[in-house]
């Protein structure tokens with residue numbers, strides 16, 4: 001029995017009079033790919049924000065190892081997001097003035113790597129994401145799918161323990177979605193990084209080992225607190241759908 005890497009218990013969060021989360025509980029285990037699905041407005045992004053400390057829940061708790069993440073000071077949360085978590089949004093939020101390679105190198109430079117080492121490593125990660133030879137292009141010169149793969153390479157380059165992706169393929173067609181998801185799941189598995197995917201898209205959820213569904217701020221599947229899931233059971237493990 002392995003204990004979860006990250007848990008959210010009984011999370012509530014409202015915006016004014018709008019309840020976004022109404023007692024959501026979730027566990028992310030080391031190395032697994034977990035999809036959180038649900039229709040627009042069901043609270044998926046709010047849940048991801050609470051789990052990563054981008055936002056704080058109104059009640060409930062988020063635990064990361066021994067730490068109460070929901071109570072951590074801002075500087076520790078930023079450090080976590082820089083070193084142990086990677087976060088990717090629908091539009092990858094690349095720095096438009098920087099090349100693809102410099103975007104990927106950025107987290108390494110922030111962590112103190114030399115420019116040469118960071119650039120070498122960025123090149124390796126662009127290759128892993130199927131983008132060899134694209135390092136000198138700027139985000140505006142990349143397709144949407146290529147830009148998302150650069151954003152994912154940037155999120156994974158520090159080999160974080162968990163990557164959180166909010167509709168990472170939301171703006172892409174089916175083929176680009178497949179390329180992005182295949183690259184994400186393959187590289188995350190190779191580095192043992194857990195992935196929490198927020199999506200309304202069944203094609204994307206099919207890559208996960210496990211899926212939980214949000215409806216009106218409540219998760220419809222209870223988390224399996226006691227047991228770790230079997231990794232590699234999703235489409236990305238080669239079982240069919242989504243390939």
Ligand SMILES: Nc1ncnc2c1ncn2[C@@H]1O[C@H](COP(=O)(O)OP(=O)(O)OP(=O)(O)O)[C@@H](O)[C@H]1O
Nearest residue numbers: 015018019020039040041042043044045046047200
């Ligand atoms: N900053 C905010 N201010 C006010 N209301 C918000 C804010 N963020 C989210 N909400 C509301 O909270 C509810 C949940 O929103 P959330 O973005 O978490 O849902 P979602 O499932 O991610 O939706 P989508 O798939 O459309 O992105 C919605 O009713 C939304 O309007």
